Amino acid sequence: IRDRFEGSIATITVDQNVPRGTYLVSYRVISADSHPVGGGFTYSVGERTTPPDEADSGSDVNTVVATAVVTAKFLGYAGLVLLVGPVLVLTLLWPRRLARTVPARLIWTGFGLIIASTLAGLWLQVPYTAGGGLFEVDLDGLIAVLGSQFGAAQLTRIGVLLAAILLIRPIVAGTDGRADRLMLLALAVVGFLTWPLAGHPAASTIPPVSVAVDAVHLVSMAVWLGGLLMLVLFLLRWATTEELGAILPIWSRWATLAVSGLLLAGLVQGLLEIGSLNALLSTTYGRLLLAKVGLVALVLLVAAISRHLVQTGIGAHRPSWLRRAVWVELVITAVVLGVTSTLVHTTPARTAIIEQRMGSFFSTRLTNDLFSLQVELYPARRGNNSLHLYAFTPDSSRPLSVAEWKVTAALPAHEVEPIEVPLLPLTDSHVTGEVSMPTAGDWELRFTLRVSEIDQATVNVTVPIK
Template sequence: MLVAALATLLVPATPAYAHAVLSSTSPVADTVVPTAPAEVVLTFSESVRKVTDKIRVIGPDGNRVDRGEPTFNGSVVTIPVDQGGPRGTYLVSYRVISADSHPVSGAFTYSVGNPSEPPTDDGSDRADPVVAAAIPVAKYLGYTGLLLVVGPVLVLMLLWPQRLSRTGPARLVWTGAGLITVSTLAAIWLQVPYTNGGGIFEGSGAALGDVLGSLYGTVHLVRLGILLAAAFLLWPLLHGDGRATRSDQVLLGILGGAALLTWPLAGHAAAALVPAVSVVVDAVHLAAMAVWLGGLVMLVAFLLRQADDRELAAILPVWSRWATFAVCALLLAGVVQALLEVGTPQALFSTRYGQLIIAKVVLFAVVLAVAAFARKLVRSRTAPEEPGRMRKAVWLELGIAAVILAVSAVLVQTTPARTAVAGGRDGGVEYFTTTATSSIYSLQIQMDPAARGNNTVHMYAYTLDNRPLPVVEWRATIALPDQGVEPIDIALLSLTDNHAFGDIRLPAAGDWQMRVTVRISEIDQDTVTVTVPVT
């Protein structure tokens, strides 16, 4: 997994994923255009989905000028606009769903003719603070429930002395299952106002149906189904003779693995740079956490209190090996996750996501120090004779781990560092736009970012009096003659009659020469050349 993650850092740069960011707009944000556009185009860093009636264009007079439903084509959103609106400043507000199920909202302005006092939005789609706070709480309950199920079930199947009662551990497991159920139902319910804006009890049946019909809702429903199936297999283990057959153990393992996958599939991992690696790594991370911390709960709550010296002498060395393996898996998976989601040292220190990663590392280091002390007790074989010291060490481990889980619950709701750094381009430092004029048309060209790596190019054709101009054929090349780079074809895809876009990878910095040929009829075409400074 570590090699796979390192490989992703060595391959050519690709667009950042998880939490989409607005890459470019047309008209360009904060600019003045001579005539009202027929459409407003938003380009995001990844594919986005619609939130009903949450994309608006408001004119200088406060009235909406967007007409009809916006068109979603992957990462490009096209909004039809009434060209008969007054001159002045327009406000474009948007709320869309990124590939990792998180809503992304924002706004920008452009002006027609001349700037004016910007209009205001009613703010009805803003995130409710109660909803924003409740989501990490629900996730925290889910993580807690997971460790109360996985760790105790493993201990009961493989380490629990037959003479001891299973009543206490059974209550622990059912409590964990209840917490997972509550967390899952709460996550589904909270996703409605989280997606659409509004309070915790605001929503509609249609909005709930949209959530249930999405990948996010499907994954959570699957989790509930797996939990129900697992309950039938757990009942004889918890309330019968305590002996699980080999087939039951295999089935529980399969169900447990499937359930673990539902967490990453409903979060950042499913929309990461390498989804297959990220989902597996995240599931391993959760499994290792649940085995380690769930086993610690069983030790401190039951075994260190109820087992005798002979039983502890047999159990603790085995548990110590389990814990060591789980901690190693946890550490490795955490490193891979950080490499995938952070990417650069700058992102690690300059973003909230990176700072939360650092906090987790520091807390994890403290937990490892405490765990090393507990392991020393086990290896010196003093733990069975001095269970009190062992209990104190385990309680300290669990206390710090509880804080780590809280940090994790916040982390999964935070924009990944890669995306946050990519989103920093919104100020326009690496954004290029220009207008080239030929004898038969005017061409607006935009490139984002104007930097080495992957770039998105948008082109808009207008008549010489600034009306949208239908185009029959687009052709474009880009070259860097100073460094001997021959012309590279840019594959352009028409989005509307006068709007085309394409993707290109520029391998070096310099003044690139772009040649664009626009054909507007069987016989009428012309070519323009522009210089694109790439950093």
């Protein structure tokens, strides 16, 4: 048999000349949203022995790599803000008498940040998915990343950016036309879609909806923050009172639409990725989302003050007041971008809550002068648990026939007296049973095995139940 991969089935050959005993298989795969997922299981050859120590879960990521990935994401989002907002304002709101040189620098800085972030993402995806260090990147790994959906999305983004350079040059120079704007709009749609196609939305329960909603979320963020940046850095300082009187009401409507899109898209994303109140409150993803919602609420409060200044005309006559309010918005939203960068590399709450419910695997070996007992309990959580017991000779060299088994479970801390566990013999040395553990805590399991007419012994173990 040769190693082969067919859909979700992997066939791997193993060494046929291995000693008898129990072996551990660890695996690491890349999920549809480009994140590593791992696990492991044991199997025995000839006889069951003490399982190997618990191995790497398979999904651990080098700390430096994980930090670099989040940083690259943040720089990419910052690049979007610096690119989209200035392009939009220069195209539709910029007074003709004002020079475009300085705002153009923001645009090209945004270009540079997005391209750097995308190239860094391609490089980091290799050690991120393989579990290696920052510079543990080889040609085969890069080829695998480039051939994945994640790689295709990143390469498409770079292609869109390179094509957009030709269309943005006329905007920077103030010589753009309708055709330039329409082609740039088409490129922007494709470019924005590359972010959700390389992340969680591509693997959600309803991918088309999630991808579209995430793209709307990104567009709204980039328009809102990019426009605010142009206001605070340039327009509120350089434009005249008459110009601000014309610009600010238009920008206020844009900001309202952007914030509405941000909130609506965030609501739909939350429903798709969270799924339940328990998932919202008990997972890292849910708590990060709550922190993001709190920060956005604070930003909206400041934005309401800014809008009041615009609607009452105070912003046009006292631009310094409006400028301070906008600066506060930008500082808070910079923190929001940081939280978002962490969110996109955190297991979605819907998935995390399933993993929590699956629980863990408790395994131990108890030995005395009469026997060695292998104890396995799954999932080691509140509720019903499956118990498997394997009896061996004291030296664990071979299975041991047991004449009679008795198991009790108790929780002294909660005054739960020993309850006998019904057992089903599968072989002379292997029994199984279902244990009801309705309360979390340190449960005491007591095992009594009679191996002959007169030989009997009891062993105990404490099992932490979550």
